[in-house]
Amino acid sequence: MQLTGAEIVIECLKEQGVDTVFGYPGGTILNVYDALYKHQDEITHILTSHEQGASHAADGYARATGKVGVCLATSGPGATNLVTGIATAYMDSVPMVAITANVNLPLLGKDTFQEVDIAGVTMPITKHNYIVKDVTVLADTLRKAFHIARSGRPGPVLVDITKDVTANLCEYEPKKPMDMERINKFTSEEVEQVLSYIREAKKPYIYLGGGAIHSGASKEVRTFAKLVDCPVCDTLMGKGAFDGKDELYTGMIGMHGTKASNLGVAKCDLLIALGARFSDRVTGNPNKFAENARIIQIDIDAAEINKNIKTDASLIGDLKDVLSEINQKLEQQEHKEWTDYVKGLKEQFPLKYDEEGLTCPYVIEQLDLATEGKAIVTTDVGQHQMWASQFYQYTEPRTFISSGGLGTMGYGLGACIGAKVGRPDKICVNIGGDGCFRMNMNELATASRYNIPIIQIIINNQVLGMVRQWQTLFYGKRYSQTILTDKVDYCKVAEGLGCKAFRVTKKEEVLPAIKKAMECKESVVIECMIQSDDKVFPMVSPGAPIEEVFDGDDLKKKPLGQ
8 A cells, every 4th residue: 555654654653563652743754743643543642841851751661661662853953852862772772763854855965954964973872773765665664673673682773764755655565573583692512611600609699780671581580599599789770680679689789889799799709790781880990890700791792791891601692591591400509608698798788878867768768668669760860869779679670760871860750751651550750869850850741741640759959969979079079060059949840830749858758748649640749858968878989999888987987098
């Protein structure tokens, strides 16, 4: 049947099982929006307040559901406004397809109004991208985009389509989505090498990354950990792949990891990295990282093997498949002395905070209590992000959504909207500092417009908290441009954007406010006023070995530099 390019775009979205898209219309993409109008009963479109919000919402939708997130934007500034969201998804391996429209083909390269080479701009931050100049290849290009986005190591793909292509007619024939091939390049000999290292280990440790979430390997990871009988730590991206309440779990590793995880990994004789890339925020000084241990790395991306840390053995493949095979062949191991030692570290160095006044850790503990640990928690970036990773106990995958690799301030609210749209059965809460919230707080209008019942918790310390913490510790308390004591009333802003709002200043007000917000069937903002100089501990100084982790008590005994 003959369809316009715009109609082919919509038919291809339907082919791929897309039920929701996030976007903002404009001149060059009008044909697509006109076609979308005719299919609004099949594909829900969420009009965000800004294209960046659309990209973050598509990202949050993908992380919460495991499906490909989709965002739409027009040419020029519409397309460039997606860039930060695309880069965020790229750094965290999130499957997303961004569809933009460009000026008519004869006008390309002539500095036409709202013309930008968005394919060129996004080349370094996408798995692949396309510019479609011929309607006859449009359908297959879109199909390839979805396949690439979700196959192997997931990631974002951009498809830019000239406006005349969206208007041109072409014969369209429906097709089923391409089958997902399993990428497994490991050999039986390599598996045996890994098994032999596990059997020989006296002090093994498991280090979990985001690949454990993307591969859907949570069940296999938990079985593996019990078979190896060893402690488990995770990264920001790996939270929920292993039960945060399990006795083998020791918390996050790295710059703001627990002392138990950092000290335990420093003493282990075998470190097993599952779907993790040895980020600098995890390893600290790479030359001192787990220097007494053999390293096993299991990852779907061959480029990650030996990139940051040299391994002793590696398996390239889908983590779910790899662990399924290992779990069948591995006998039950026993490391009671080692696990008891690490449990002792947990008891000796628990996470703690000042319990005198209202603090972010207290707010998060009350949120955990009120939601019974079953909410989807999204965050922005900074101190509140670290506290959310430390003090909420994540027991299931896809319940902690945060910008890890890029560290995108302003990410969380859009992501929370996307997560709630994708998982309407879940309580969805975004935790953001006042510095982050002001970057994309206009997306509250999106939440209220569609009556999306999310909860936005603002941790208001009237400073850029994490930057101030570094200024305090490493820059002689020279607080250059990090103080936010201005006249913005966030509760009034929230109400002006159509949401309910509560301000909390005392500990006893926190739980009632959260419960009230949960009972509301609309978007709610809870502003929590905390002290400006609260700090995230434990901490590792940048570039230091992770075993040199310190907290506030350590600083009282020996300030930095002494």
